[in-house]
Amino acid sequence: MNEATRTMVEEAYHEAAREAMDRGMSALAAHKEAVVAAAMLLSAVAGVEDEAARAQVVALNLRPESVAA
Numbered sequence: 001m002n003e004a005t006r007t008m009v010e011e012a013y014h015e016a017a018r019e020a021m022d023r024g025m026s027a028l029a030a031h032k033e034a035v036v037a038a039a040m041l042l043s044a045v046a047g048v049e050d051e052a053a054r055a056q057v058v059a060l061n062l063r064p065e066s067v068a069a
Contacts (some may be wrong), residue, residue, distance in 0.1 A: 017064035
């Protein structure tokens with residue numbers, strides 16, 4: 001994935017994770033929801049199959065911002 005796509009995927013992940021945590025979800029549940037959201041974006045933007053997109057997002061090793069430190 002190129003740098004612009006990676007940036008979009010990371011932003012989508014963090015936005016989804018933040019929104020999930022704001023709704024009271026645990027960090028783990030927020031992470032799972034954010035992975036799905038970011039993978040959906042990657043799939044749509046880059047034409048990557050769903051499972052491959054999910055694997056690429058997981059490989060980025062992203063975490064919700066509140067537990068990233």
